[in-house]
Each structure stands twice: as C-alpha cells, then as structure tokens.
Amino acid sequence: MAREMRLSARKALAIMLLVALVVASMSLAGCKKDEGTTVSDDETAGKTETIKIGVETALTGPLPDYGYAAQVGCELAVEDFSGFTIGDTTYEIELVVLDDKAEPTEAAIVAQTMVDEGVVGVIGGLTTGATLAAMPIYAENRIPQISGSVTGPKANETDFDTFYRTCWNDGVQGEALSVWAQELGAKKVVLMDDNGAYAVGLADVTENSLKAAGVETLRQNCQSGDKDLSAQVANIKEFGADVVIFTGYHPEAGLLRKQMVEAGMSDVQFMGGDGIKSAEFVAEAGGNANAEGCYATFGGFPEAQQPGYTAFAAKYLEKTGDEVGPYAQNNYDALGALVAAIKKAGSTDTEKIIEALQTLEYEGVTGTFTFASATSGAVTRGDIVVTGLTPANVPRYVVKDGAWIAVE
Amino acid sequence: MSLDHIVTVTIGGLTVGMIYALVALGYTMVYGVLEFINFAHGEVFTVGGYVAAFTLFALGVSDQMSTVAIIGSLLLALVLSMAVPAALGLLVERVAYRPLRGRSRIMPLLSAIGVSIVLQQLIIIVFGPTPITMPTLGISSASVSILGARIRVLALVIITVSVVLMAGLTYLVKATRIGKAMRATSQDMEAAEMMGIETNQTIAFTFVVGSALAGIGGLLVIMYYGSLKFDAGFLYGLKAFTAAVLGGIGNIPGAVVGALVLGLTETYGVSMDLGFLAWFVVAGLLMGLYVQLVLAPKKRLQHISDDRRTPGYERSIANIYRLAPYLAVRTLVVERTDALRSVSARHAVRLMLGNLFLVVTAAVLFANGSSRIDTRWQPVIAFVVLMVILMFRPSGILGKHITEKV
Structure with missing residues (x-):
C-alpha cells in the first residue's frame, strides 16, 4: 500500500512538473512573439522604426565558442549603433539570431528563415562550408551578407555581389x-x-x-x-x-x-x-x-595594432566577464559596416545597401577598410581590403x- | 636515387618499425595467452613516455651535468619507465580483466576500451593536455655518418636496444621455467592448470613483461621525437596492433617482422622513387615464378599415389604449370592419366596471371622510374600492402594455420 502511494505521489509530481514546463515554454514563446511584432512610435523625436538584422551563427555544433563570440560581438555592436537616424527617422536594430550548427543543410534553412523574417542584412555565417550553402539564397533574395569569420580562400568563387567579409582571407x-x-x-x-x-x-x-x-x-x-x-x-x-x-x-x-x-x-x-x-x-x-x-x-594585424581593440576588449569583458573570443571584433565591425552602409544609402532598401557596401570605407575596431569590388589573385570579391595592406x-x-x- | 638517401630512409623505417615492434609484442603476447586484444596497451606506452620525460625534468637533466650524472639519470628514467607501466599493466589485469575471465569474449574487450579511455583522461588530469617535452640533451641530436648519410645516434640506439630486448624475450619464452609456463597456458589454459601451473600468475607476468616493453618504447619515442601528447598511444597502439596481426597475432617473432614490414612500407612508399620500388616487385615476381615452376608442381604430385607417379605423369604436371598445353595434353592423352589436369590447369593459369600482373607493374614502375609517389598516398599504400599480404597469408606472415581446439 505504502509503496503504491509513494509511486502515485511521484507520478503526480512528474505530471505537475511536465505541466509547469509546458506552460513555461508556451509563455516564453509567447513573449518572443510579442517582441517580434513591436513597432513603437515615439512622438518626441520624429518616427521610430525597427529594422531586423540577421545573425547566422553556430551556437551548437563543433564550434560553439566561436559562435558565441560572434553573437556577443554583434550584440555589442547593437548596443553601440542602434538608434541611428536617417532624416527624421530613428532606426532601432533588432537582432534575429539563428543557429546553423555549422552544417550546410541547416544553413540553407536558416537563410530561408532570414528571408521570411524580412531582415535588411545578415551578419555571418560562421564557417566556410555552411556559408557556401546559404550564400545563393541571400544572393537570390538580394540580402547583403557580411561574415566576420569565413576565412576560406574559395568562399566567393561564384562571385556574388551580396557577400562581404571583415576577416582576412587565408x-x-x-x-x-x-x-x-x-x-x-x-x-x-x-x-x-x-x-x-x-x-x-x-x-x-x-x-x-x-x-x-x-x-x-x-x-x-x-x-x-x-x-x-x-x-x-x-x-x-x-x-x-x-x-x-x-x-x-x-x-x-x-x-x-x-x-x-x-x-x-x-x-x-x-x-x-x-x-x-x-x-x-x-x-x-x-x-x-x-x-x-x-x-x-x-x-590579421596583431591586437596591439588594431586601433579600437583596447576599448572593445573592455566592453566585451564588462558584458561577459571573459577575454575577447575569436573573431568577436570582426563581427562587431561587420555589423558596424552594415549600419554605415544603411546610413550611406539613406534607406533600408537592400538593393541600395548592397550598392553602398561596394564603395564604403569604414573605420572599425580592426582598422580602416573597404571591400574588394572584384576578384584578383588571392583576394576575392567582397574581401576586406585594409588600407595600406599588401602581401x-x-x-x-x-x-x-x-x-x-x-x-x- | 643516391645511396645516402636509401640508407637514411632504411634506417628511418627500421627505427619506426622497431618502436612499433616494442608495442606490438605486448599485444601479441597477451593475445597468445588469453586470445583477447588489450586495447589499453597503447596508453601504457604513453605512460612510459610521460614517466621518462617527467623523471628527466624532475632530475633537472641538462648538458651542463657531468656525463656520469646524465647516464645515471637516464638509467633511472629507464627503470621508472619500465616499472610504472609494468605496475600499471599488473593493476589493469587484476582490476579490469581477471574478474571477467571465463565470461563471453566481448566483455574483456569492452573493459579494455574503457580502461584505455580512463588512462588517457588520467594522463590529462595529472600532466595536462599540452604535449610533454624532453629536456634538450646533446646526445639526443648527436649523429654519425654512415655511407654518406647522416644518421642519428639515437636511431641506432633504438634499433640495438630493441634487438637486444627481443632476443632476451625469445630466451625468456623459449628457455626459462616461466616461459614454459607461458607457452603451456597459451596452448591450453585448463590443461596447464591441471598440470599444476599457476595460470593466474603466469598471465599477470605476461602483462608485466608486455607493459614494461611498451614503457621502454615510450621512453625511446620521447627521447627520439622530443615530445609526446596524451593521445599518442592511440595511433601507436593502432599501428602496433596492425603489425601484430600482419605478422600473425600470438606469434612473437611475427610481431617483430610485421612491425618492420609496416615501418619500412610507410617510409619507402613515399620517399623512394618508383625505379627503386620496382625491384621489390621484381623480387616478388621471382618468388612467383619459383612457386609456379617448382613449388606448385611438386606440391600437386604429393597428393598422387606412388603407382601413378610415372615419369610421364610428372612431366605432364610440370608442363601444365609451365603452360605448355600441347605437350601437357599430349602426355596426358598418351599416358591416359586422370582428371587432376583440369584443376591444376586452372591453378596454373591463375598463378601465371598473377605473375603477368607483377611483370606489368614492374614495367610501369620502371618506365616512371625517376618519379615518386605523392605523400598523400602513404596510408593507402600501407593499407594495400597489408591487404595483399593478408590475402596470401590470412593468418599473418609467420602465423600458423589455426586448428580448432578439441
């Protein structure tokens, strides 16, 4: 008898926990949905609009540390660059962070989701193989993409004008x-x-x-x-x-x-x-x-030679309590460059942003750079070109x- | 292909092969006695290397010390790198294998894999995940000149030490009381027990000897290459196990032969030009011709009863293997001998095709004599050689045909 009682008590507990879990997950999902549709109007400083920027990274899979650092880099950039104005409109940035697990099949799904979300640009992906699968989808939907960590020399063999990177090509x-x-x-x-x-x-x-x-x-x-x-x-x-x-x-x-x-x-x-x-x-x-x-x-230039590194490392430490993770500053610059391109284009029209990226000169944490407009030698189209850097x-x-x- | 290149590569291959042999002996001895593969053996080897390096660091060995002190500390390192793995081998056998003896075969195998993981983690916990390095010593980089080639003294030391150890092991197994007990246990454990042999002690002793040899292997590796990583034992274990199978698992001289074949294949395959490798194919061809023209006809005749073994019959068999069909058919028809001819004819054709293949291979190799195989093919070549040898000798180079125990 006693044993049966104990069993049923345990069962009841289990059911209660399960219900709690379901409720919690539903409410969390609900929160997220609410957040996603918020478009606020601020009367005092003209119009306020929210734009979405995608972050395609790999938080699970073989390189979670790289993926996390990329995400933190982007979040720090949002803290610094969100709320920029074009004309009398203030733009707030909302990040859409998606995990491609560093796998090509997942990356294609992530890319499609980004398109459906209506992002104005994407930061990422993290690894060369996965990014190769996502690139054609972004290109077809005319969404600019800036990666902070894809170093593979052959990443842009297909010569897309939507692909840019802020890390050095191997x-x-x-x-x-x-x-x-x-x-x-x-x-x-x-x-x-x-x-x-x-x-x-x-x-x-x-x-x-x-x-x-x-x-x-x-x-x-x-x-x-x-x-x-x-x-x-x-x-x-x-x-x-x-x-x-x-x-x-x-x-x-x-x-x-x-x-x-x-x-x-x-x-x-x-x-x-x-x-x-x-x-x-x-x-x-x-x-x-x-x-x-x-x-x-x-x-890459040693950290001591990167003009904004010390300040960036301090912010990174304050946010995470950690040393700067791999390629975090490159991702920060990627988002910064995207925002600069939007400002330069004076519009959130992706076609105009792509156009602006091709002639943009940006002063970032890692140095002052532009993007290569055509493939020549080891440098492919969209590669970072650091001012004053030759082989x-x-x-x-x-x-x-x-x-x-x-x-x- | 200059002579000094050949000497360099040969000594390199022998050195690698001897180290494989020291590890392979442990696999083959344990298999010989227990018929189970001790997958933790590679880690025992790593422990030997770590203990040696750690001892030398703890003693603060450097070239500034006197020669006597250096030799003394090297000897101490040698003793410790034998003693610690030996004790470890004994412990592992007692804790992880003996309780499972007599159960299904798969259980000790799983236990061995578990032990291997545990040991690897223990190495990381004690010494950390970065590779351990050797103090720099003059002798570890000293070299001599042999036939124009610059050879490291340590390579010669490794070869000599290994040969001495293997001779000692052969003596131990063949001529001592405990060796006799090992052979008896390996032949039939129950019967040996009935004859009053302490099989448990004998098995423990086998583990001690095998682990001590692997420990010396670890010491030699860290002296020769200067660094060792915690997972080095995996690759060495895999190669040594392959060598043991190649030579015929359970067979002690076989393990050494297999290890040398593997070591030389690895280095010859990518650093000799094809003209040099062609001579190996020519040697194979000569052996193939010997089999076709002398050995096979002789073996075939052994199955024939005396009364049918007329000179004419013998000639006809020899003619079939020489692939002189007209002569063969004529003698067979004239002498009216039996149906064996069809079987031997097929056998003869197969042998001839094999030899033809070798002729073509040799010709292709000679034609591209001065080029060399891309190093990327190294593992493929080693595997192909392994498969070819095992195809012709399924139980290994020196392995005996296994008959079921009754």
Missing part, C-alpha cells in the same frame, strides 16, 4: 608567404600541409603564387598527429630545398623543424602561417637553438631567443 597569408620566400632568395621551395582543409588551402595558394613567380616547388604532406616525418625530411633533402613552408599547426611543424635540424638541414629556412606562431612551437622543435630564425606570418607588409614574426617577435 589566401592573403599564402601570397604573403610566397612574397617573403622570394625576398629570402628562394629558388627551391617545399610546401607541406597536414591534410586539413585550412592547411591545404593555404599551401595551394602559396604554391600557385610561387610557381607563377618561376620558383621550383615540391609538395609534401603528413597527417595531423604524425610523429615520424623522416620520409618527408629525406625527400626535402633530396630535393635540395632552400626554404620549407609548413602551412599546418605547430605540433607537426615543431617535429618537422626538429627532424630537419637533426638531419643536418639547420641552414634551410623554415616558414609557416599563423598555425605555427605559438609558444609551443619552440619547445616542440626541441628548444631555442632549433627554433631560432623560423618565420611565421599572421592572418609584402602582412605581419611577420621570427623566433628570437625562444620567443616570437615581430620583424621590423
């Missing part, structure tokens, strides 16, 4: 590595990647650029996690390379450098992209002596006394 680093290697007098260059999408893309750009300049190249690769690179080192030695460029990450780069030095090739120049510019590289290469004089480029002056670093320091 190809810029590839060109920079090629230029630098040629400055070092390279005649024979070995390019090595780790079979990952990032490393292969970067190595492809560098290799093509070197070949176009008449430098002899050899392509090698390893798997991420490999320990023994003696076969590759033997190939590099036989090829007689004077520069080796590793486009992957530091664990394999360190091992490669170490095994090259041990095979008697310490005089061969060693270079890499931002994947090797880590303090770990020095230890993994077997200490200061081995790593001394290794070179790396970096895919020859992409930030360069060298290992000295066991630490990476900027090359003057």
Whole structure:
C-alpha cells in the first residue's frame, strides 16, 4: 500500500512538473512573439522604426565558442549603433539570431528563415562550408551578407555581389608567404600541409603564387598527429630545398623543424602561417637553438595594432566577464559596416545597401577598410581590403631567443 | 636515387618499425595467452613516455651535468619507465580483466576500451593536455655518418636496444621455467592448470613483461621525437596492433617482422622513387615464378599415389604449370592419366596471371622510374600492402594455420 502511494505521489509530481514546463515554454514563446511584432512610435523625436538584422551563427555544433563570440560581438555592436537616424527617422536594430550548427543543410534553412523574417542584412555565417550553402539564397533574395569569420580562400568563387567579409582571407597569408620566400632568395621551395582543409588551402595558394613567380616547388604532406616525418625530411633533402613552408599547426611543424635540424638541414629556412606562431612551437622543435630564425606570418594585424581593440576588449569583458573570443571584433565591425552602409544609402532598401557596401570605407575596431569590388589573385570579391595592406607588409614574426617577435 | 638517401630512409623505417615492434609484442603476447586484444596497451606506452620525460625534468637533466650524472639519470628514467607501466599493466589485469575471465569474449574487450579511455583522461588530469617535452640533451641530436648519410645516434640506439630486448624475450619464452609456463597456458589454459601451473600468475607476468616493453618504447619515442601528447598511444597502439596481426597475432617473432614490414612500407612508399620500388616487385615476381615452376608442381604430385607417379605423369604436371598445353595434353592423352589436369590447369593459369600482373607493374614502375609517389598516398599504400599480404597469408606472415581446439 505504502509503496503504491509513494509511486502515485511521484507520478503526480512528474505530471505537475511536465505541466509547469509546458506552460513555461508556451509563455516564453509567447513573449518572443510579442517582441517580434513591436513597432513603437515615439512622438518626441520624429518616427521610430525597427529594422531586423540577421545573425547566422553556430551556437551548437563543433564550434560553439566561436559562435558565441560572434553573437556577443554583434550584440555589442547593437548596443553601440542602434538608434541611428536617417532624416527624421530613428532606426532601432533588432537582432534575429539563428543557429546553423555549422552544417550546410541547416544553413540553407536558416537563410530561408532570414528571408521570411524580412531582415535588411545578415551578419555571418560562421564557417566556410555552411556559408557556401546559404550564400545563393541571400544572393537570390538580394540580402547583403557580411561574415566576420569565413576565412576560406574559395568562399566567393561564384562571385556574388551580396557577400562581404571583415576577416582576412587565408589566401592573403599564402601570397604573403610566397612574397617573403622570394625576398629570402628562394629558388627551391617545399610546401607541406597536414591534410586539413585550412592547411591545404593555404599551401595551394602559396604554391600557385610561387610557381607563377618561376620558383621550383615540391609538395609534401603528413597527417595531423604524425610523429615520424623522416620520409618527408629525406625527400626535402633530396630535393635540395632552400626554404620549407609548413602551412599546418605547430605540433607537426615543431617535429618537422626538429627532424630537419637533426638531419643536418639547420641552414634551410623554415616558414609557416599563423598555425605555427605559438609558444609551443619552440619547445616542440626541441628548444631555442632549433627554433631560432623560423618565420611565421599572421592572418590579421596583431591586437596591439588594431586601433579600437583596447576599448572593445573592455566592453566585451564588462558584458561577459571573459577575454575577447575569436573573431568577436570582426563581427562587431561587420555589423558596424552594415549600419554605415544603411546610413550611406539613406534607406533600408537592400538593393541600395548592397550598392553602398561596394564603395564604403569604414573605420572599425580592426582598422580602416573597404571591400574588394572584384576578384584578383588571392583576394576575392567582397574581401576586406585594409588600407595600406599588401602581401609584402602582412605581419611577420621570427623566433628570437625562444620567443616570437615581430620583424621590423 | 643516391645511396645516402636509401640508407637514411632504411634506417628511418627500421627505427619506426622497431618502436612499433616494442608495442606490438605486448599485444601479441597477451593475445597468445588469453586470445583477447588489450586495447589499453597503447596508453601504457604513453605512460612510459610521460614517466621518462617527467623523471628527466624532475632530475633537472641538462648538458651542463657531468656525463656520469646524465647516464645515471637516464638509467633511472629507464627503470621508472619500465616499472610504472609494468605496475600499471599488473593493476589493469587484476582490476579490469581477471574478474571477467571465463565470461563471453566481448566483455574483456569492452573493459579494455574503457580502461584505455580512463588512462588517457588520467594522463590529462595529472600532466595536462599540452604535449610533454624532453629536456634538450646533446646526445639526443648527436649523429654519425654512415655511407654518406647522416644518421642519428639515437636511431641506432633504438634499433640495438630493441634487438637486444627481443632476443632476451625469445630466451625468456623459449628457455626459462616461466616461459614454459607461458607457452603451456597459451596452448591450453585448463590443461596447464591441471598440470599444476599457476595460470593466474603466469598471465599477470605476461602483462608485466608486455607493459614494461611498451614503457621502454615510450621512453625511446620521447627521447627520439622530443615530445609526446596524451593521445599518442592511440595511433601507436593502432599501428602496433596492425603489425601484430600482419605478422600473425600470438606469434612473437611475427610481431617483430610485421612491425618492420609496416615501418619500412610507410617510409619507402613515399620517399623512394618508383625505379627503386620496382625491384621489390621484381623480387616478388621471382618468388612467383619459383612457386609456379617448382613449388606448385611438386606440391600437386604429393597428393598422387606412388603407382601413378610415372615419369610421364610428372612431366605432364610440370608442363601444365609451365603452360605448355600441347605437350601437357599430349602426355596426358598418351599416358591416359586422370582428371587432376583440369584443376591444376586452372591453378596454373591463375598463378601465371598473377605473375603477368607483377611483370606489368614492374614495367610501369620502371618506365616512371625517376618519379615518386605523392605523400598523400602513404596510408593507402600501407593499407594495400597489408591487404595483399593478408590475402596470401590470412593468418599473418609467420602465423600458423589455426586448428580448432578439441
């Protein structure tokens, strides 16, 4: 009897909890709906209109930290830029944040939802693969899209005039590595990647650029996690390379450098992209002596050189209690640039915003930039073009006394 | 293809192969005794490497110390990197495998995977997720010149140490009392128990020896490559397990042979030009011709009773394998011998097609003699070689044909 009682009591509790949950979720959904339809009129300062800006990010899936940082970047931008005026109309920004899980299929659904919501522009997506699936939908519906983190060199191969980005294309680093290697007098260059999408893309750009300049190249690769690179080192030695460029990450780069030095090739120049510019590289290469004089480029101006970074980091810390997450400032700039384009167009008509973006010059946290109007070399249409930046002056670093320091 | 390149790549392949062998021995010994795959073995190897690096750091080893002190601390690291994994192996066997003995085969397997995850997490908890690195020592980068190639002293040390350890292990298994007990347990555990052998102790001893060997492997790896990550054991375990299967699982010399074949395939496959690799195909072709012209006819004749084994019959079988059909048919018809000919004819054609394939392969390789395989193909090549070997020798290179226990 007692046991039955207890069971039924438990059952009742369970049902009560369930009902509470349903009610709560319904009321929450209701709240959201109300928010969505609010259009207020403020008599004192002319008209007030609410415009919707979409944020396509990936809050679940493999990169939640990147997705969260992008969202925070956009929210900070809304706090700063919302309530701008054109003529006598004040525009309030409402964000529509949707999660594409970094998956192409989800991204297509998200893009369609954005269109249905009637956004004037979209910030995102987060990853190259997912963004590729969403781009045609935005282009077809003439919605401008600015991504703060899609670095894949081939992101805009289809040449959409609706796609823009405020982060550097990996190809810029590839060109920079090629230029630098040629400055070092390279005649024979070995390019090595780790079979990952990032490393292969970067190595492809560098290799093509070197070949176009008449430098002899050899392509090698390893798997991420490999320990023994003696076969590759033997190939590099036989090829007689004077520069080796590793486009992957530091664990394999360190091992490669170490095994090259041990095979008697310490005089061969060693270079890499931002994947090797880590303090770990020095230890993994077997200490200061081995790593001394290794070179790396970096895919963005260092934070100290970004004009608005200190102020942005303070705001970010105040909002989240955390250090700035990856690409947060690029997303902040993306939204800022979109608002600037709307102001410049003097209208919320998306066709006019797209037109304005093509000639916009914007002063953001990461620097003053414009967007490329056409694809040329590694730079594709819609890429960020930072004033004064050429492949020859992409930030360069060298290992000295066991630490990476900027090359003057 | 210069000589020094060949020497460099060969020594590189042997070094990698010897390290695989040290780990593979643990897999194969445990399989030999218990017929189960100890998936936690790769992590035991990692622990060995971490203990070695940690000991050297704790002792503050550097080139400024005297030679005696350096050798002394290396010896201490060696002892600890054997003792800790050995104790770990013993503990794992006692806690995770012994309670499940005699149950269904799948249970210890799952337990092994669980142990492997636990050990990996423990390494992260104790040492952190960043790779552990070795203090820089002069000897770890010292090198000598052999036939114009620059070879690291440590590579030679790894090869020598491994050979000595394997010789010692062979002696242990073949010539000592405990080795006899191991062989008996592996042959039939119940019968061995009835003969008064302490099978539980013997099995525990097997784990201790296998884990200590893997621990030395970890020490050698961290000295050679300078760094080790917490998940390194997974890849090494996988490769060593493959080597053990390739050589014939349960067979100790087989594990070594399999590991060397795997190590050399990995390095030769991508760093030798095709002209050099063609000679391996030529060697295979010679073996194939030997099988077709000498071995196969001889084997076929073994099944024939003495009274039918006339010189004419022998000639006809030999002619079929030589693919001289006219001669074969004539002798078969004239001498009126039996129906075996159709079977052997098919066999002969199959062998010949195999040899023709090798001829074509060799010709293609020689024709592109100076080019080299893209490094991206490395895992594919290793897999193809593995499959080809297992196709011809399903129970491994040195594996014996398994008969059911009665």
